Each structure stands twice: as C-alpha cells, then as structure tokens.
Amino acid sequence: xxxxxxxxxxxxxxxxxxxxxxxxxxxxxxxxxxxxxxxxxxxxxxxxxxxxxxxxxxxxxxxxxxxxxxxxxxxxxxxxxxxxxxxxxxxxxxxxxxxxxxxxxxxxxxxxxxxxxxxxxxxxxxxxxxxxxxxxxxxxxxxxxxxxxxxxxxxxxxxxxxxxxxxxxxxxxxxxxxxxxxxxxxxxxxxxxxxxxxxxxxxxxxxxxxxxxxxxxxxxxxxxxxxxxxxxxxxxxxxxxxxxxxxxxxxxxxxxxxxxxxxxxxxxxxxxxxxxxxxxxxxxxxxxxxxxxxxxxxxxxxxxxxxxxxxxxxxxxxxxxxxxxxxxxxxxxxxxxxxxxxxxxxxxxxxxxxxxxxxxxxxxxxxxxxxxxxxxxxxxxxxxxxxxxxxxxxxxxxxxxxxxxxxxxxxxxxxxxxxxxxxxxxxxxxxxxxxxxxxxxxxxxxxxxxxxxxxxxxxxxxxxxxxxxxxxxxxxxxxxxxxxxxxxxxxxxxxxxxxxxxxxxxxxxxxxxxxxxxxxxxxxxxxxxxxxxxxxxxxxxxxxxxxxxxxxxxxxxxxxxxxxxxxxxxxxxxxxxxxxxxxxxxxxxxxxxxxxxxxxxxxxxxxxxxxxxxxxxxxxxxxxxxxxxxxxxxxxxxxxxxxxxxxxxxxxx
Numbered sequence: 001x002x003x004x005x006x007x008x009x010x011x012x013x014x015x016x017x018x019x020x021x022x023x024x025x026x027x028x029x030x031x032x033x034x035x036x037x038x039x040x041x042x043x044x045x046x047x048x049x050x051x052x053x054x055x056x057x058x059x060x061x062x063x064x065x066x067x068x069x070x071x072x073x074x075x076x077x078x079x080x081x082x083x084x085x086x087x088x089x090x091x092x093x094x095x096x097x098x099x100x101x102x103x104x105x106x107x108x109x110x111x112x113x114x115x116x117x118x119x120x121x122x123x124x125x126x127x128x129x130x131x132x133x134x135x136x137x138x139x140x141x142x143x144x145x146x147x148x149x150x151x152x153x154x155x156x157x158x159x160x161x162x163x164x165x166x167x168x169x170x171x172x173x174x175x176x177x178x179x180x181x182x183x184x185x186x187x188x189x190x191x192x193x194x195x196x197x198x199x200x201x202x203x204x205x206x207x208x209x210x211x212x213x214x215x216x217x218x219x220x221x222x223x224x225x226x227x228x229x230x231x232x233x234x235x236x237x238x239x240x241x242x243x244x245x246x247x248x249x250x251x252x253x254x255x256x257x258x259x260x261x262x263x264x265x266x267x268x269x270x271x272x273x274x275x276x277x278x279x280x281x282x283x284x285x286x287x288x289x290x291x292x293x294x295x296x297x298x299x300x301x302x303x304x305x306x307x308x309x310x311x312x313x314x315x316x317x318x319x320x321x322x323x324x325x326x327x328x329x330x331x332x333x334x335x336x337x338x339x340x341x342x343x344x345x346x347x348x349x350x351x352x353x354x355x356x357x358x359x360x361x362x363x364x365x366x367x368x369x370x371x372x373x374x375x376x377x378x379x380x381x382x383x384x385x386x387x388x389x390x391x392x393x394x395x396x397x398x399x400x401x402x403x404x405x406x407x408x409x410x411x412x413x414x415x416x417x418x419x420x421x422x423x424x425x426x427x428x429x430x431x432x433x434x435x436x437x438x439x440x441x442x443x444x445x446x447x448x449x450x451x452x453x454x455x456x457x458x459x460x461x462x463x464x465x466x467x468x469x470x471x472x473x474x475x476x477x478x479x480x481x482x483x484x485x486x487x488x489x490x491x492x493x494x495x496x497x498x499x500x501x502x503x504x505x506x507x508x509x510x511x512x513x514x515x516x517x518x519x520x521x522x523x524x525x526x527x528x529x530x531x532x533x534x535x536x537x538x539x540x541x542x543x544x545x546x547x548x549x550x551x552x553x554x555x556x557x558x559x560x561x562x563x564x565x566x567x568x569x570x571x572x573x574x575x576x577x578x579x580x581x582x583x584x585x586x587x588x589x590x591x592x593x594x595x596x597x598x599x600x601x602x603x604x605x606x607x608x609x610x611x612x613x614x615x616x617x618x619x620x621x622x623x624x625x626x627x628x629x630x631x632x633x634x635x636x637x638x639x640x641x642x643x644x645x646x647x648x649x650x651x652x653x
Contacts, residue, residue, distance in 0.1 A: 006046040007138065008067040012085065014054050014078040016412065019196075021245065024189065025052035026200035027073040027102065027127075029180030034128040037178055041135055050189070054081060056422055057088055066093060068140055071131065074102035076385070077410060081423040083116060090118035097143065099134065101127045103215055106388040113155040113162050121146060122153045126170055126205075128177050174205060174227045181238045182231070190242045198246040199239060203232055203263060207252035209286055211313070212323045212391040213352065213384065216252045229259065233266055239277050240270040249282030255292040256285040264295045268302035280304045286311055293336070296345050306638045307346040307378060310336070315366035319357035322401060324391075334373040334602070341374055341601045346638050348378025353448060354436045355384060356401035360444045364476040367451055371475045374602030376465070378638060379456060381448045384430040402434030409513035414524045414634055431509060442505045449501050450479045452529035457633070458642040459536065460547065462571040462596055469599040470607050473555070485550045493543040497532040504528060521629035530633050537577055537628070544572045563590055563607070570596075573616045574643050578628035584616040593646055615647040 011032060013025035028050050035041050048067060051060055064070065070089055072082045086098050101123035106112060113119065120143065123130050130151035137145040146154045151168030155161075171177065180186060181199070190197060206224040207216040239247060247267070254260055267280055280299055284292045292308065299305035312327050314320055320327060328336075340347045349370055353363065370379055386393050386405060398405070410425045432438045454460040455475070460482075467473040486498035504514070516531035517523065526534065536543050548568055551557070557564045570592050573584055591608050598605035623631065632641050 006044055007069065007135075007140065008046050008048060009069045009071065009135070010048045010051065010064050010067040011071045011073070012051040012060075012064075012082070013073040014081055014085075015052060016054055016077065016415065018415075020194070021198055022053060022195045023198045023200065023248070024186050025050045025073070026180065026250075028052065028071075029185045030177060031071070031073075031127055031131050033178040033180040033183045033185050035132050035135055038132060038136070041132070045135060054078070057081075057085060060085060061088055061092065064089065067096060069097045069099065069135070069138065071099040071101065074100055074104040076104055076387075076427055077412075077425055079104045080425050084423045086116075087118050095140070097121065097138065097146075099123060099131075101131070104388065106393075108388075108394075109153055109162065109164075113160075117155070117157060117160075120155055120157065122155075124151055124153070125168060127151075129171065130168060170206070170225070172225065174225050175231060179231055179235055181235050196245045197242070198248065199244050200250050201235065201239075201247050202250045203227055203254070203260070204251055204257070209253075210324045210391075212325075212397065213313075213355070213387070215387040215389040215393075224253070224256065226257070229262070232263060236263065236266045236270060240274045242276075243274075244277045246279040246281065247277045249280065252283060253285035254282040255289075255295050258291070261291070261295060261298070264298040268298050268304060271302045271304055278304070283311075284309055293339060293343075293345075296340070297343065300345055307348050308340065309350055309380075310347050310375075311350045312366075312370075313350060313352045314355050314358055314362075315369055316355075316358050316362040319355045319362070322356035330369065330373070337373050337375055338602045346377050346640070347375070348380050348638065349375050350380045350382060351448075352382045352384050353444060354430055354433050354441055356403075356433050357435050358433070358444075359435050360440045360447070363444050364447060364480070367447070368474055368476045371455070371468075374600065376456070376461060376600050377640060379451065381452065383427075386428040386430065402432070403430045404432030404438060405429070406431050406509060406511060408508055408511055409515070411514040411527075412525060413527050416524055429508075438509060442502070445505055446483055446498065446501055447476075447479060449529055449532070450483055451475075453497070453532045453536075454479065454482065457529060457533045457637065458575055458640070459533065459543075460571065461600075462574060463547075463551075463567055465599050466567050466592070466596055466607075469605065470595070471555075471557075481554050482550070485554065489546070489550075492546045493536055493539050494546065497535065500532070501528060518629070520625050522626045522634065524634070526629075530637070533633060534629055540572065540575070540577060540579075544568060563592075566590060566592055574646070576618075576628075576632050576642050576644055578623045578625055581618050581623070583618045585613060586616060587611070587613050617645040617647050619644075 011025070011028035013028040015023045015025070032047055035045070036047070048064070051063060070086065072086060074082045082100070086100065089096070090098060097120050098118060099121040100119055105122050105124065107124050109122065112122070121134065130149060133149050134146060134152065137149065139145060143154070147163040148165050150166045152165045154163045156163070204224050204226045208224060267277065271277060284295070296305065296308040310333065313323065313325060315327070337347060351366070367379070391397055392403075405428050407426050407428055410427050432441050436444065455464055464475055464478045467478055468475055482494065483498065486492065486495040489495045490499055508514070514528060515525040516528060518526055518531050518534045521534050551564065551568075566588050570586065570588070573586055589609060589611060591610055591612055593612070593614050595605045595607045636642065
C-alpha cells in the first residue's frame with residue numbers, strides 16, 4: 001500500500017523503440033481511463049506512471065517498486081519479456097496480484113498456469129469492463145472475490161486450481177470507454193522532448209471476416225462497432241496539437257465505412273496545416289474498392305502514406321477455401337491495379353507462405369498472375385505466424401492440414417544492431433503443410449526471395465518485364481531458370497546469394513532467425529532480399545556480366561543479340577548505385593525505354609527498331625554506403641527509388 005492508504009496499480013505495455021520513435025501505451029491507457037471514471041476507483045486506487053519501453057529487467061523492476069496490482073498488456077512482440085517481468089516481480093512481491101491481458105493470452109489455458117504459476121489472473125477479449133470489475137472486487141488479504149469474474153480466469157496458487165469466469169459480451173457502446181487521449185492520460189508523457197511520439201488509434205472494433213490465420217476474424221468474428229464521429233474528430237485534432245509523428249490505425253478494415261473518408265480528409269488537412277501527424281499507417285479493408293482508392297489518394301496527396309495494401313494472402317482457390325477467405329475477382333484486381341498505377345499511387349500485395357493447400361507450383365502461378373497484373377511495386381511475403389487465438393492456432397486445425405511448426409526469434413526489420421537481448425521474443429511459424437513439404441517450402445521460399453530481390457528491388461525487373469512482354473517468357477520461368485543457374489554456378493554473384501538463402505532456411509528449420517547484418521551499410525537488421533541487394537550492389541559489373549552469360553546460354557536470342565545487349569545495358573544504368581552519381585547518355589537502336597515504362601504500367605506496347613537517345617538522370621547527391629542503404633533500400637523501397645529518372649534527347653544523326 002502507498003502512504004496514503006490507496007491500492008497501488010502498475011500498468012505495463014512494452015514496446016520497442018525505433019530510433020527515438022516510441023508508441024504511447026494505448027491499451028494500458030484506455031484501461032486506466034475507463035477505470036478511473038469510477039468514483040470508488042478514484043478514491044481507493046493510485047495508478048503509477050506507465051512502463052512502456054523495453055528496458056533491462058532490473059531497470060523496469062526498480063521503476064515498478066512495490067505495488068499491489070501489476071497488469072501487463074501482452075502481444076507477440078513482448079510476450080516473453082512480459083512473462084519474465086511477471087516472474088521476477090513475483091519473487092519480490094509474493095502477495096501482489098499479477099494480471100495478464102491482450103491478444104497473446106490464450107483463450108485455451110491448457111497447462112498455462114502449470115507453466116506460469118506466478119500469474120494470478122488472465123483476461124480474455126476486451127479488457128476494460130473486466131479490469132474495472134477486478135479492481136472493484138480486489139482485496140489485498142483475500143483473492144476469493146476474483147474467482148468468477150466474467151471474461152477472466154483466476155488461478156489459486158496455493159490450491160493449484162484455476163477458475164474460469166463466464167464469457168463476457170463485447171462492449172456495445174464504445175463511447176462508454178473514455179478516450180485516453182482526450183482525458184489527458186498521456187499529456188505528461190507527451191511533454192517529454194527526448195522522444196518522437198507514435199500512437200495507436202481505433203475508429204471501430206471487430207471484423208466481419210473469418211480468416212483462419214487471424215485472431216481478429218476466426219476468434220472474434222463479430223459485427224463491427226464504431227466510436228462516435230465527434231470523439232474521433234477530436235482525437236485527430238489532439239494528435240495534431242500534440243505533434244504526433246505517426247498514427248497506426250488499429251482497425252481491421254479501415255475504409256469499410258463511408259465515414260472513413262471524413263477522417264482521412266481531417267487527417268490530411270491537419271497535416272497540411274500543422275505538419276502533424278506526419279504519417280498514417282493502416283490496414284485497409286480486405287476487399288479494396290473505389291472507397292479505398294479515394295482514401296489512398298487523400299493520404300498520398302498529403303504525403304502521409306507510402307503505399308496501399310491489396311491483401312490477397314494466396315491466389316490458390318483451394319487455399320482460400322481452407323483459410324475461409326474470399327478475394328476480389330482477378331479482373332477487378334487488374335482493373336484496380338491499373339488505376340493505381342496510372343494515378344501514381346504505390347500498392348503492395350500481401351501473401352502468406354505457406355498456407356494449407358498451397359504448393360510450389362500454385363505459388364509460382366500466383367506470382368505470375370500478380371506480375372502479369374502489373375504488380376511490380378511490391379509483393380510482401382509474410383511468414384505463416386500462428387496466433388494462439390486464431391482458428392489456425394487450434395490443435396485440430398494444425399492436425400487436419402499437417403502444419404509443420406518451428407519456433408524462431410521474431411524478426412524486427414531495420415531494428416538497430418545491439419547486444420544480445422536479455423529476453424528474446426519468439427514466434428511460431430509454419431514451414432510446411434500436408435501440401436508442401438519442408439523441401440518444397442525451401443524451393444518456394446527461394447523463389448519468393450528471387451522475386452523480391454531481383455524483381456521488386458529492380459535488379460532484373462527491366463529485363464524480366466521486357467522478356468515477358470516482347471519474347472513471351474513467363475516471369476515464373478525466368479526466375480526459376482535464374483535459380484537453376486545459381487545452383488549450377490555457386491561461385492557466381494547470384495549463386496553465392498542463393499547459397500546464403502539456402503543456409504538461412506536450414507537455420508530457420510533449426511530455430512534460427514531471419515536477421516542479416518551487412519557490413520559497411522546501415523547497421524540494422526535487413527530482410528534477406530534487401531541484404532542480397534546490398535551485397536550485390538558492391539559488385540554490379542560482375543553481376544550483370546554473369547547474368548548476360550546466363551541469358552546467352554539459357555535463351556536462343558541469336559537474332560536479337562543487339563537488342564538483348566541494349567536491354568541489359570539499360571537495366572544496369574537505370575539502377576541507382578552509390579558508386580556513380582553522374583548522368584549518362586544512352587543511345588539505343590530500339591525504343592526500349594518507352595516499351596518498358598508502358599509494359600510496367602500494364603499497357604500493351606511493342607518494341608520498334610528506331611534510334612533514340614535517353615539521358616539517365618543520376619542524382620548529383622553523393623551517397624555513401626550507409627546513406628545509400630538507408631535512403632534507397634530502406635526508406636525508398638516502396639517508392640521505387642532504386643531506379644534513376646530518365647530524360648529524352650534528340651538521337652544522333
């Protein structure tokens with residue numbers, strides 16, 4: 001107890017720092033804002049300053065000190081550290097109450113308390129009402145009143161017996177929960193000048209879809225409930241007033257309602273007027289429609305969003321059936337993608353590997369379909385990560401589809417290279433199914449890596465697009481042939497990278513992570529495809545010489561030798577490199593540049609034999625290796641900054 005006799009409560013929500021950027025602890029904040037609205041809680045409880053940044057355990061424990069109640073909000077990225085913090089806290093505070101809540105707390109608690117006997121209470125689903133009830137029934141001397149609170153499970157550590165309360169209905173009136181922003185819960189934190197602040201923002205709760213890999217849908221499929229317009233508009237103004245840098249929209253389907261346009265306009269106008277918020281990140285509604293296109297234009301015009309996700313997860317109909325998902329029709333996708341390209345809006349398509357029913361061949365076919373639909377800006381490959389409360393997290397589902405699971409360290413792309421973490425966070429991912437063996441998974445992953453590193457990062461994008469549209473060579477065949485070449489030539493530049501990926505996957509099978517650090521460039525963890533790109537950038541001349549030899553051996557272009565040579569030269573010169581910053585004049589015998597730009601945009605074009613002269617407009621800005629990796633690869637990937645701009649010139653007589 002504190003000196004004033006009040007019960008001391010410590011709320012914890014641990015997040016990583018991204019440089020000096022830090023997320024406000026929204027979940028902890030909204031729990032506190034709801035609780036302290038109650039007069040009984042105001043009079044009898046004292047909330048400590050939030051613990052919300054990952055630090056050494058001893059540092060956090062010293063900050064917490066002696067409190068009566070420790071409540072921790074748990075997610076995939078903080079689960080292990082949260083548990084270790086709870087365990088260490090219990091050693092010093094044997095009589096305090098420890099509560100765990102959040103999406104990572106499993107609804108199925110089989111063996112949970114045997115593994116984590118230092119936990120007293122788990123909260124399931126929305127926590128606001130349940131947490132308030134826990135506080136109102138709390139007695140420091142006797143926890144008996146906590147045995148049957150709806151929405152929770154209590155563990156009697158002495159008797160080693162758990163008590164599960166009834167399921168709790170979801171909150172119908174979301175405005176009954178005060179905003180932690182508007183009530184000033186975070187105001188003192190926001191006064192700190194040593195951090196750049198990011199926030200989590202909800203406009204609604206719920207998801208009408210039932211995708212088996214997601215705990216939004218399969219676990220809690222429900223009617224979507226809304227916060228009020230007035231509240232949300234006030235929160236937007238609050239973010240601008242407090243100079244919030246980035247808003248992460250927590251909605252499962254932003255853009256599903258017409259009213260979302262009004263929020264987008266308010267965010268964009270505030271950015272233009274005040275400079276804040278600088279960025280807005282969100283998951284757009286699953287089936288991207290004209291509404292999402294309109295929203296994307298608003299955010300893009302204000303410089304607030306790098307790209308629009310068009311989520312597919314798989315293009316295999318059998319797989320979509322197994323994961324209870326329906327995608328938009330491909331014709332609509334192609335029309336929509338063309339519209340985005342013509343408007344200069346960047347899109348990226350999300351896929352998950354491996355999913356039930358997916359095979360190597362179906363995955364390659366899906367990639368072919370996407371690239372033929374002019375999706376050249378981004379195809380994001382996610383690991384099939386198992387969420388405890390998703391349908392895919394159930395033993396029955398895993399058995400039915402033969403999910404082959406491994407535990408690996410969570411990969412934090414572009415996180416700072418640091419000493420070994422005190423507590424490593426892990427995730428469970430699938431590396432095989434009954435339709436995709438580990439060997440097949442390895443081949444599929446290598447293909448996905450080749451698409452991302454060689455095509456989506458531009459190394460061979462020009463070549464493969466022209467070969468597809470002029471010579472009729474499928475993208476899948478082009479990159480499979482390239483992989484075969486790398487396997488046969490392990491000492492080539494590409495072959496060495498392929499070997500690294502091979503070893504990476506074998507490491508994944510044995511529980512290693514995806515992190516790669518590339519000496520000489522920015523000292524952050526690079527995704528495999530970006531790491532390959534950086535290493536190849538140091539040996540571009542040799543890389544393209546070897547690719548030229550491969551193309552000569554693989555394809556019969558004897559009648560088009562000059563054309564192919566020009567394509568490769570154009571490809572190499574368009575690629576941004578830290579070694580050269582001078583503009584270059586390129587004289588061509590074919591309209592390669594115009595053909596490529598048209599084909600990349602999904603337009604029908606033809607290569608004509610006509611003299612033309614172009615100027616590769618290389619930036620005069622000098623980039624060292626670290627700046628190159630940061631500005632071109634890390635920040636510039638989605639914007640396609642790896643290609644130089646091109647200007648036209650009069651051809652030589």
